[in-house]
Amino acid sequence: MREELIAYLETEILHGEEEVLAEDDLLGSGLVDSMGMMKFIAHIEEEYEITIPPQDLVIENFMTIAAIEEYVKGRSS
Amino acid sequence: MVYLLQHALEQSADKYPDKDAFRCMSQRLTYGELERQTNNLARALQNEGLQKGDRVGILLNRCIDTPVALYGVLKAGGVAVPIDPFAPVERIRFVIADCGIGLLISNNQQRRALQKLDLASTQVRAVMGPDVSLSVPNVSWSLVASNGGSPTANTMLEHDLAYIMYTSGTTGTPKGIMHTHHSGLAYARLSGNLYGVNANDVVANHSPLHFDISTFGYFTAPLFGATTIICSDAETKIPNSLAQLIDKEGITIWYSVPLALTQMLQGGMIHELSWSSLRWILYGGEPFPVSQLKILLAKTRNARWSNVYGPAEVNQCTYYHFDASTDLASTIPLGHIWGNTDMLIVDENDNSLGINEQGELLIRSSTMMSGYWNQPARNDKAFLSKENAPFEQRYYRTGDLVTLDSDGLLHFEGRKDRQVKIRGYRIELDEVQSILDLHEALDEVAVFVHREGQDKSLAAAVVTALPHEEVKRTIRLFVASKLPSYCIPEKVIILTNIPRTAAGKVDHRALVKLTEE
Structure with a gap:
């Protein structure tokens, strides 16, 4: 899952111009803007067949690829 | 007496030393601590050779270092130039060269941006803040703190430059809007009085430092001893976290572009939040879609709303207040001209127009810029001079087309240019x-x-x-x-x-x- 998330982010949102590590701060670093984040979240919902309720759409769950992976795994299990 | 922007901070530090001046995520700065840290930075900048009027770049994202950097520069007698750390390298290097930045303030988080800039090939001779090695000397924040003290006295007056904000120009290079201590303080006083800002207020600052909307959180709030909450970059990207921040911090005055508010609405969480602390919601930058505005108005029945209008060149110049009980038209008016401001609505030959006639809005205000940095030709075109013996009055050409209706309300009709x-x-x-x-x-x-x-x-x-x-x-x-x-x-x-x-x-x-x- 981690590789898929990174690949999607790198190709679809960052257009292959930046490399992302699992622990990179996606939100504070300026890597992704708010529109990009919305696109990423829509992809996660579709790809992993989950609906993310509003109360889960918070910084703690989306700060890094690692945090997203942990959140999605927690939801799927 | 308060006649320089830093006097506002000094006054509030004297009155409320233990009160929070700024908070961002889990970090806070009391007025007393901000006063000490800005003194240290000012002294450190002077130790690096800063002279009165020197431009100092502030390359920071939304973080607790921003008020320290801004007021540190002002106290040292410098001119603050906020720069977007996420802007392309070429554009940042243009700004450094355009206004001759010799000293830059940043931090470790901007390491990537700083390294890409190749500072050794620019006029920058030292960077304050980061403790990573760069191609020019750096003075870490801890060194700034230990080598500090009070800045040496300087001879600044209210018409000295305080800050330059860069905005897009039509030719492919940005232009620097120059504001003096006088215009900055005039904005802080007028906006503070208009919204009744006081020491009990908690002001949300959503805009990064390099956009003019930030002057409310960084200048107005400190003048009145209020607390400013700097929305972090992370919070601005996750609308539900931003919406929660209002309850968590007990925000009393919100100010942002409409998009931040509509994104919070679309985030789907606001019905679970109280938002009862809000007493003013200010928005500016562009018109607010009325359908979404109405849903937000129903959510914020105890708050008043204000449409803030004014190009960065004049800070603010009009306001239109409304609330849940206002019968709203399909577009929200720009409203009324505020204090110490005159307007003209003119046709293409600068003839004044009457009621309901569409023309360009020209503004003369105490909050107006002194001009664009190093752009004499552009400055000639930017202003209309009117003789009003024995004085000459300068009006800024906003480029916005407006009409004035018979109730005295201004309405936005479009742009004169592209x-x-x-x-x-x-x-x-x-x-x-x-x-x-x-x-x-x-x-x-x-x-x-x-x-x-x-x-x-x-x-x-x-x-x-x-x-x-x-x-x-x-x-x-x-x-x-x-x-x-x-x-x-x-x-x-x-x-x-x-x-x-x-x-x-x-x-x-x-x-x-x-x-x-």
Whole structure:
């Protein structure tokens, strides 16, 4: 899952111009803007067949690829 | 006596030393601590050779270091130049060269941006803040703290420059809007009085330091001893976290572009939040979609709303207050001219117009810029001088077309030029156009605004021999290397020729039609 998330982010949102590590701060670093984040979240919902309720759409769950992976795994299990 | 922006901070530090001046995420700075840290930084800047009037760059994201940097520069007698750390390297280097920045303030988080800048090849001779090694000497924040003390006295007066904010120009390079201590403080006083800002207020600052909306949180709030909450970059990207921040911090005054508010609405969480602390919600930068505004009004029955209007060149110049009980029209008026401000509505020959006649809005105000940095030709065009013996009054040409109705309310009707607002960002279509015109593989280019429902985005029509699948990427990379990311056309159409009017001008109406199909 981690590789898929990174690949999607790198190709679809960052257009292959930046490399992302699992622990990179996606939100504070300026890597992704708010529109990009919305696109990423829509992809996660579709790809992993989950609906993310509003109360889960918070910084703690989306700060890094690692945090997203942990959140999605927690939801799927 | 308060006649310099830093006097406001000094006064509040004296009155409320233990009160929080700024908070960001889990970090806080009391007025007393901010006073100490800004003294230290000012002294450290002077130790690095800063002279009165020297421009100092502030390359920081939304973080707790920003108020320290801003007031530290002012106390040292310098001129603060906030720079977007996420802007392209070329644009940052342009700003450094344009206003001759010798000292830069930053932090470790900006390490990547600082290294890309290759500072040794610029005029920057030292960077304050980071403790990572760079191509020019650096003075870490801890060193700033230990070598500090009080800044040496300087001879600044109210008409000395305080800060320069860069905004898009039409020619492909940004222009620096110069504000003095006088215009900055006039804005802080007028806005503070208009919204009754006091020491019990908790002000949300959503805008980064390099946009003029930030002057409310950074200048107005400290003048009245209020607490400013700096929304972090992370919070601005996750609307539900931003919506929670209002309850968590007990925000009493919110100020942002409409997009931040509509994103919180769409986040779907606000019905679970109380938002009862809000007493004012201010928005500016562009019109608010009324359908969404009405839902937000129903959520904020105890708050008053205010449409804030004014180009960065004049800070603010009009306001329109309303609340849940106001019978709203389909567009919200710009409203009334505020204090110590005059306006003219003129036709193309600078003749004054009457009620309901559409013309350009000209503003004379105590909050007005002194001009654009190092742009004498542009400054001649930016102002209209009117003799009002024994004085000469300067009016700033806003470029905005307005009408004044019989109730004395101003209404926005459009732009005189090709400046647009998309998601709150001020974009010069001609600037994007002039950049794309430089690309050798693009034979013809026309930049325009594409509308889909209430959503606006930037679009480009091109004539090119490039393989079609490469065009969008080529354009994106080229613009991204020169302009902020919000200037990248999201929609690209490839044509065999650009539609033109009989006179040979680009037919924008035909272009808009093409993208609708």
